[in-house]
Amino acid sequence: MDRLPTELLLTIGRHTQQDRCPQSTIYSLSLCCRRFHNIFSPLMYSYISSDTFSEKFIYFIMRIWREPELARQVHRLDLCWSQCDQHDPLEVDQEMGCFIDAALNEIFSAKERKQCKEWKLHLRGEEGLCAEAWLGLLLVRLPNLRMIQFGHEVTDLISDVLLKAAMRQQPFQHGVPFPHLQEVRACVAWGASWIDSDFLTPFFQFPAVRRLYGTAIGEKRPDNSLKKLIHRVPCPVRDIVIEEGYWCRGMLDWLALCTDLERISIGVEIQADEYEIEEDEAFNAATFRVAILPFAKTLKSLRIWYGDSYNDHLEETEAMEAPFGSLRAFTALQQLTFRHDHLLRLSCDGTTHPDLEPLSDSLPQSLVSLEITDIVIDSHIELRSELSKLLLSRSSFPHLRQIRLCISNEDEDELDHMFNGLKLECQTVGINFIIGQIRV
Incomplete structure (x- = not known):
């Protein structure tokens, strides 16, 4: 060795x-x-995880504050916390008390006395050890983070730190906050919880963030104006992947902050405790299309799919999904995953609307892979006809290599039989044709 x-x-x-x-x-x-x-x-x-947060971890945070060289070694941070009242009270000694006062004086200005007082109560942990408050202090002191992951249950405090950083307010007023942070992940650690999309919005203001990935992200407040509170700067985010979006409008606030997105993947779903969805909490294809039009020259991958619970909701309410509209303007788009009814306007009896623009005219010529989900069986003839027309226009789609149809297990064999002829047509022109399950 x-x-x-x-x-x-x-x-x-x-x-x-x-x-x-x-x-x-x-x-x-x-x-x-x-x-x-x-x-x-x-x-x-270089990698710190708070999965086993304890009083011992607090002394480590105090050491990070006192040793900047040690703080610069931290590149990845995993933060997870639960409510304060789920823990025993914290015994604060003199050293810890002095540290709390000094740290809060550095983070908050004299005009922020109310916030400072709230943080102090949480840090002293008289009603229970507050991991979130102490992890917030840790976050302030890590200038070389490359990746951060959240898995929290509720949040009251760390959002204060993130918003301060986005606004370049004390203690971030003298430099660029988190200049090396490239990836943000929000993966809920508890089954029925979610992370509010507002909590993650400040990350769109940091100079190096390229990718944001999340599971169970909720857009609970459609009228929120948080984005107006943040300075408008060129947004570096290129990649947004949300596996489960609750009350999902398509992350419209995030899209409004972006400038050069290359990949968007959103799975629309219903939160476990939710029984009804208001109109302004539902995904709207036409509204979403307007929101992503600024990325027509940069967007390379677009995936919009619905989870089982959301599909069940549509069936129960007999809601008709409107089509997305033409994608012809998206000249860089290579990977596309869309629902059947987002591509083709379907009538109540499952047939395609007669005045619909053909797929061969509405899809971008840059397309490499086309994935269609939630096939409406009653409208399979019309879909097969549209795909056949697409194949006849093969010269207009020189990069197209794969067509994939996704459906539930019980209908897979039936769909395979229905589209057997189309499979042969695809083979003739050198396109891979697949029938299977949607890939999350």
Whole structure:
């Protein structure tokens, strides 16, 4: 091992972290010898997770504040917390009390006394250890973050820090906040919870954020004007993936902040405790199309799909989905996943509207892969006819390589039989034709 070059040993250490091995593995490597200690010690702090938050973690946060060089080593942060009243009260000693006062004086101005007082109550934990407040302090002190992941249940405090950073307010007034942060993930750790989309909006103001991924993201307040409170700066976000969007209008507030999106993937679903959806909480294809038109020259991948519960809601309410409209203007679009009724205007009896623009005229010529979900069986003849016309216009779609139809398990064999002729047509012109399940 002594003969291995330092670069190779560092690669081994980073690979261990990527495999989500415990940090204790890196710690053990650092104890092997003096050379290993020098190589692996910095990696011990490159990834921090709050899954096992305790009073011991608080002293680590205090150390991060006091040692800027140690804080600069943190590249990935996983934050997860629950309500304060689920924990025992915190015993605050003199050292901790002095630290709380000094930290809050740095974060809040004299005009923010109310917020400062609220934070102090939470940090002192008289009603229960408040992990969120302490993790908020940690977040303030990490300038070299590359990736951050949230899995919280409720939030009252960290949103204050994020909004301050987005607005370049104290303590972020002297420099660019989180200049290296590239990816933000919000993955709810508890079954029936969700993360409000407003909580993540400030990340669209940081200079290096390229990708935002989330599960169980709720757009509960359609009239929210948070985006107006944030400085309008060129938005670096290129990639938005939401696997479950509750009360989903299509992340319209986020789209209004973006400038050069390349990928959008949104799964529209119903939150577990929700029984009714108001009109302004539902996804609207036509409204969404207007929102993404500014990205007609940059958008490469577009996926809009509905979850099982949302589809059941549509069936129960007998709601008719309006088509999306022409995509011809999206000249960079390569990957497209759409519902059947978003592509073709269907009547109540399942047939296609007679004045509909053909798919061969409404799809972009840059298309490489077309995936159609939630096939309406009663309208399969019209869909097959439209796809056949698309194949006849093969010269207008020189990059098209795959057509995929997605449907539930029980209808897969039936659909395969219905589109057998189309499969042969695809093979003739060199296009891969697949019938299967939607890929989340």
